[in-house]
Amino acid sequence: MGRHFGQPRNAADEQHALQWIFSILGEPVPQGRFEDILRDGTVLCRFMNKIRPDLLPKFSPSDQPAKQRENIGFFTQAAQAMGVQGTDIFQTIDLYEQKDPVSVANCLSRLGGILQRDRPDLPAHGPKI
Template sequence: MSNNRATKSGFAAEAQKKILSKYSPELASETLEWIAQLTGESINTSGDTANFWETLKDGILLCNLVNQIQAGSVKKVQQSKMAFKCMENINSFLAAAKNLGVTSDELFQTVDLWEQQNLHSVVICLQALGRKAPNYGKPGLGPKEAEKNTRQFTEEQLNAGKNTIGLQMGSNKGATQSGINFGNTRHM
């Protein structure tokens, strides 16, 4: 785990400091409250990094969460506290989240949570999952996702757009050639 690693220095320390600065305790707290509401578990919803990590690190709560959103998303939840079993739970959660519609850009890596490397990305993933939850009849988290709004145009409407000169093409209204003196001598 992260306790056995040497402290970072140089560029690695600067990069880690920048990653850690993105973490928002308010968003983490809001996310934990949503998880507690959906799973029915009584958990500490404090958003500080230590509590957030301690609550989610074994992956059991995450697996229960996706199983609440869609039953059977994670077939077997490992109840062991052994490192590889916990990481297996986290991987199962990530696979289920991807199947529920969370994009790969919003997913986190297992070590981001297990070794506390990037808890901000964990919050981002859970927020994205919260936006997908209403699609499965569960209470959501965060803003509602936009819905597809396709429009149909007639051929006449499409052709009318071809006759309009866009402003990017420029305009010559009000332009004259006065003041152009290329090739002329300068009169003193």
């Protein structure tokens, strides 16, 4: 697994990931591109707070790039703590600088698979692990 440079984007998978996240948040999916909606890390942190609040330090929405990158890092650390393998965790620049949105979608898919096993009460996303 690991880096996904050159791998084609899957718009349907990205859209499903957004629908999954926002259904768990209980909110409508905002208009916009996958990477733009997730870029500042706030949605990802709010999502993680909903499913495993014990794994997330206090985060705050911010217009400051350093805080936004920190929020993304909080999410990826929590995802890894939940069992997403290091090779499936995206790097902060993959999302923040929009370098590799495929790796972001892949990480969400892996997290979804873990949640299907650990939290069957939640909507499903990704292949079951």
